[in-house]
Amino acid sequence: MLNALEVCTTVIVGVMVGVEFCVAFFVNPILNGLPGDNGLRGRTHGARLLGAVMPFWYVGSLALAAIWTIAGWHHDGVGLVIVAAALLVLSVVMSILLLVPINNRVKTWTADGLPADWKQQMNRWDRFHYVRVAVITAAFALLVTALA
Secondary structure (H helix, E strand, C coil): CHHHHHHHHHHHHHHHHHHHHHHHHHHHHHHHCCCCCCHHHHHHHHHHHHHHHHHHHHHHHHHHHHHHHHHCCCCCCHHHHHHHHHHHHHHHHHHHHHHHHHHHHHCCCCCCCCCCCHHHHHHHHHHHHHHHHHHHHHHHHHHHHHHC
């Protein structure tokens, strides 16, 4: 049973890292490269769609890592899982304090009602997101190492 939990947790966190990596390094740069504010529609739709899904994914990943920590307390690699869980906590805190407030504004924007600093807000979100991607990538690497 512990093996199934370990694999499930690692896969779920790994797919989350893949999605967030793709957003950071492919989707948003593509949208940013569109002329004028044409990428805004994609970003606002993404803010609504991913903003609805990602909280469950982040908290679910954290919960799975916590369960793995408890269930595998006396097994090798539990220290790595604890550090990974701490990094997942950090990613949730970063999301709530830094990214979600910007995301909540972005998802309400329309081409007719943009704030004057919309590009600066997008750039700020991107910078925070790069850090979050690094944090969850490190958590994933630790989970893979603990699994091995």
